[in-house]
Amino acid sequence: MALNITDIKRIAHLARIEINEAEAQATLIKLSGILGLIEQMQAVNTTGITPMSHSQDVVQRLRDDVITEINQRELLQSNAPAVADGLYLVPKVIE
């Protein structure tokens, strides 16, 4: 499936990555090459084959519903770009 520049901009928006015109052009060429590689898959007949997500047939483990974490708010927020009164600061979202 051939990509065009509008696709690149749409995908970049979905991925929340700002992209300018020149970057979009360069990305179009590189991504088209990679998709060309991926297209080889389409020649394979996969009818009836169960998709594989994990090499071992394991089931999700369950654990007791108890608190295991301790409060480390200050430590964890020490990596945040902007905090105040224990809260993460972001631009205003509600007028």
Next chain:
Amino acid sequence: MINSSLKQFGQMLAKKEISSVEMTQTFLNRIQQYNPSINAFITLDADKTLAQAKLADARIAAGTAAPLTGIPIAQKDIFCAKGWRTTCGSKMLETFKAPYDAHVISQFDAEGAVNLGKTNMDEFAMGSSNETSFFGGVKNPWDFDRVPGGSSGGSAAAVAARLCAAATGTDTGGSIRQPASLCGFTGLKPTYGLVSRYGMIAFASSLDQAGPMAKSAEDCALMLDVMAGFDERDSTSLNRPKELYTRDLNMALKGLRIGLPREYFSEGLDANVAKVIEAAIAEYKKLGAEIVDISLPNSQLSIPVYYVLAPAEASSNLSRYDGVRYGHRAAQYDDLMDMYMKSRAEGFGAEVKRRILIGTYVLSAGYYDAYYLKAQQIRRLIADDFVQAFKKCDIIMGPTAPSTAFKAGEKADDPVAMYLQDVYTIATNLAGLPGMSIPAGFSNGLPVGLQIMGNYFDEARMLGVAHAYQQVTDWHQKAPEGIL
């Protein structure tokens, strides 16, 4: 001293010939001497490192030392280590200080090993040359014009230049084995689920696996003894009895069936690399192994499948970097959406963005069945190839990489050419099987790695198979000129 095995380092410490502080300082001095040119380490913290060495010395004096107590180990900068800057090779995490320890780090801490520093890597482990690191490329100690491989390029260069006793790496598509091949040492990617991924910064969760990078199979066995084990904090960690990976090091190879997949010796393999691999196979015949012709008919689909699954999982995993709770935030933005878009545009490098975009595309509405589901179906075909192959043989061998180390810049602008570096390693990640690379000789002065693949949980036997070869050859003892 620097070319010693882990066992020898341990004996020196036990006999008090040297203290852990002195041993650690020797390596820190070497790092100070070589790192400005090689760029193997992103973060060093001599105070933290030497404090651990002091604790190790006390433990040795108290007579409670474990096999790796006091031995300096370099840690790939993908593992969170509490209080250490942990960058994953990205501007996004340039100032991130890990608030907790990865399982691998806490296992080494419990062993009393010394964290020597955090090693350079391709950004978010996406690359095969270490050239995508925000902190700059790494030199291959065998030839400074060439790349060390990737993504665990810093750990690879550190082992090759003897800047550490051993190192850790992670392998999603070949990131332990390909650099081990290009830098001439022993590296092992365990069975998926054997080593906990807790605190290991995620790239493609269904493929990521940590493993040892060291000079010999024996060293890798000692490292894996520390790293492997059940951890309930990783939902894919396998709950099985603890093994001793050194147990089969002295096994006899008589009657061992070694399968050679036709597809790994065809078009695309450098002729000189092929010669080295054939010579290694001949050595195994002399040791009593039997050679079996096998086929992995879907192996050529590994790369297409990988470049759907890995980017898809990466695009999901990397959505957490939004500039809110940690990581890079743009200095200027209009609103919340603009903050996300600018922070991610500035924080991620070109290759990481490409993979996020590919992943976003293949998972976007209407394309799921054609790409992600299809790739998961072919993934099963690839895994089934191995199931069939292991009915005919005990171990599979072939080249680790199609060529020796290439020149820096040679493939940097051609992602598809770069992806082909992992043509022989990706299939085992997709199948979840263990694979390793051991030094098998040289081509034009550059190291060549022999790949050894085993069945699920067959690490002890693979290490035994590698060790037997290392008892009759000395490729694994070789170091770049001027290093020893």
